[in-house]
Amino acid sequence: MLAQRKGVDKMKEFENKTESIDPIEQISAMISGWTKDSGTMLPKSTEEIKQYISNGNSLFVKNGHGEIAGFAAITFDWPDGWKELGAVIVDPEKRENGFGHKVVKNLINMAVTNFPDSKFFALCNNKSLKLFLDNGAEIIKDPNLLPPEVFGECVNCPHFQEAKSQGKVCCDTPVTIK
């Protein structure tokens, strides 16, 4: 009887553990792992990704097998009605298949639909610039157009020291959505 009781308790413990695996937690950990390993973008923590997902300010694209292929988000609210688009990442094993273009296209559509009164920009590296330009974005020629606070984030960039040594504020190219 005691052995049976112990078996039931063990099973309950297992079920509770299974229920407690939060899919958002898992997805966030996976995406923060991709961003950490990319070496070409601001790494995003599991907490940050979880927040983008639960705020409804992010999206995924999936491949034909229903696996998550890419992710992007509205990452920051800045003064003067500006919102930043970013955290654009495609699973390293699924790149060069159009998912980057798709995730950026869907992100822009989501942003302008959900926030019609906002202005949007992204800081692009040499890989993501084409994704935004192909989806109608334009290069911001005068970075003073953006609130100066935007460039405060650059201290977290993996290329900050390199850019600083070249006398640049930011090594990325700012683009705005028309």
Ligand SMILES: CC(C)(COP(=O)(O)OP(=O)(O)OC[C@H]1O[C@@H](n2cnc3c(N)ncnc32)[C@H](O)[C@@H]1OP(=O)(O)O)[C@@H](O)C(=O)NCCC(=O)NCCS
């Ligand atoms: C940047 C990044 C998101 C691009 O993702 P991707 O899925 O490889 O992007 P795409 O496949 O849409 O486009 C890349 C190339 O694939 C090719 N491609 C293949 N199939 C395609 C399709 N069906 N549609 C469009 N392009 C396709 C294109 O030729 C494209 O090259 P081109 O635009 O120079 O012609 C990805 O490299 C990444 O996650 N990098 C690390 C993180 C990073 O740097 N993020 C940007 C932060 S600013």
